[in-house]
Amino acid sequence: EVQLVESGGGLVQVGGSLKLSCAASGFTFSGSAMHWVRQASGKGLEWVGRIRSKANSYATAYAGSVKGRFTISRDDSKNTAYLQMNSLKTEDTAVYYCTRFSDHYDSLDIWGQGTMVTVSS
């Protein structure tokens, strides 16, 4: 079964750090670009960032709102992507989804169930 499972969410204080994980199964993870998307309660979807495959030099890109604070990485041997979040702000409170980019669809075709991150002041 093709799936993504996020973990690592929780409650953290303003200024703190948290690292999310995204475990993939059922597809060739190493060949896929992986994206992170977040959604604050009652709000819309916000693209956070992405990491491309080894063939594309593991290139990363980030939304302006998180650039310099968040880092996306991956371990292809573990079929896992990560989102390291530092200097957290209350506005980072959201459900965080990892999602696979499909070259066929030119879009995000597989999504995890999401993990909740709450940043408290």
Added chain:
Amino acid sequence: SYELTQPPSVSVSPGQTARITCSGNALPKQYAHWFQQKPGLAPVLVIYKDTERPSGIPERFSGSSSGTTVTLTISGVQAEDEADYYCQSADSSGTYADRVFGGGTKLTVL
């Protein structure tokens, strides 16, 4: 930063046709994609590359593109189609976001 603009809400009666628009300056040059999201669940891709439908998505879902506007059309709306719908495209300016989402449209089936 690049923005995609959607109406906040659309309402239709069962069996009627719902049309949800998404506007953005780069849409003539970049594909748009549509996601359906029901409460408490992850988004689901319903239209990709402006007009294509993934396998498993009902035929009543279709997409079209004209200039700077793309449209998601749901023909013969059913109660189960009530959800939030988001368009998504690429930020061709390359300034910040690699990908951009519209603000979302809540579809209400009356």
